[in-house]
Amino acid sequence: MNQQIAKTANSGRAPNGKKITRIQKEKTSQILDAALEVFSKFGYRGATLDQISDQAGLSKPNLLYYFSSKEALHKELLDQLMVKWLEPLEEMSDQGDPIEEICDYMCRKLELAQDFPRESRLFANEIIQGAPRISTRLSGPLKDLVDEKAALIARWSRAGKIARVDPYHLIFSIWSTTQHYADFDVQLGAVLDENYASRFEDAAKFLGTLFRNGLKP
Amino acid sequence: MNQQIAKTANSGRAPNGKKITRIQKEKTSQILDAALEVFSKFGYRGATLDQISDQAGLSKPNLLYYFSSKEALHKELLDQLMVKWLEPLEEMSDQGDPIEEICDYMCRKLELAQDFPRESRLFANEIIQGAPRISTRLSGPLKDLVDEKAALIARWSRAGKIARVDPYHLIFSIWSTTQHYADFDVQLGAVLDENYASRFEDAAKFLGTLFRNGLKP
């Protein structure tokens, strides 16, 4: 058997019908974790398979037994990431209070930055370097979801429930302010010094104030 | 003469007293521009001297005649960048109206993102990847300046001139929202589509509203 091993961790079977063994599940997850660590730190071109296989605790040929190429490994990480990254925005609902819905979204994004900083940096690296391996996802699923939620925010805006603001740029400001706490963590460490430990708590409080006041109709 | 050529473009003389020729001035500036282009797109480890020398229109050994190593070239770019990057914050003054001072700072940062997106991405790449070649600048000059201006904002806050907010996180929010327009430009392009052309204008308007309302006492 020389075919590439399935990468999605579903119920015992790969999309192509092949069985997924215990070892496959363990090793692919080890590799993906190691790859996330290294890609997020050095970017695609800066990361090496040797680093990743070292980090994962196996040999390079063994790594290539599970993922056919560096590119395939990177692509798999981005695919998994995209799902997690869109979730918080999907949850924004036209029920509840508009300003609270928006602030809740901001808080969920901030939690992502806190809990998954490597994923955030992986994404940032990819975007900054021109998104060569993710651009279709941006103009596809991402744009569709943003269009939908921007329309919702625009309705709130027109109905006078929130201030009259450009909904797209509101979403961008939530992305940027929250992701900043993952992507620019080193800079925060240098500047905040003794107040570094409480940065996420303080950020939630500050951003809550900023958006709540800033969006008041 | 085999010594390294001076890199600072001052009045005809290098710090070591050597004369700077016309060719030196031209070539170093060509190289720095090319290096900025390539480093900002691929990060330090992803960039190659071959790419940079190609972009600059000269041979690799010729490039290494002007800059002793890849590291030295990158460091020179970061040094030049740091000055430009701190300027807007330095200009924030305790004269003028507090909220306008803060919004003016935000606008100046947004202009930097618009006029110098490559510099912004160079900086972002360096920070995301752990700032291995700039960390002393962060905890030195940057921290000092931020501490000073945060104290100014804190005074405004205590005096009731602006809302009671954490001054550090206010500064972070200005950094993140403005730099986002340079660093995540590809993502904006994918999402905004036909509204892409006016993104900076729209951003200035949105961020003006957000910060003006959000900081009202």
Next chain:
DNA sequence: AAATAATTTGACTAATTGGTCAGTTTTGAG
């Protein structure tokens, strides 16, 4: 027009890179 200094180049090196492959070892179903 020499003479000197500055600039440029091609050919090179040693190290690192992503990826291959034939063969060995381990695993787990019957």
Next chain:
DNA sequence: CTCAAAACTGACCAATTAGTCAAATTATTT
């Protein structure tokens, strides 16, 4: 236990990388 499939390995390869160097070319000075 048996044996086929799965997992793993060391040795290898071609391409790319940062950096060197002696020699050639060009600019500048006198």
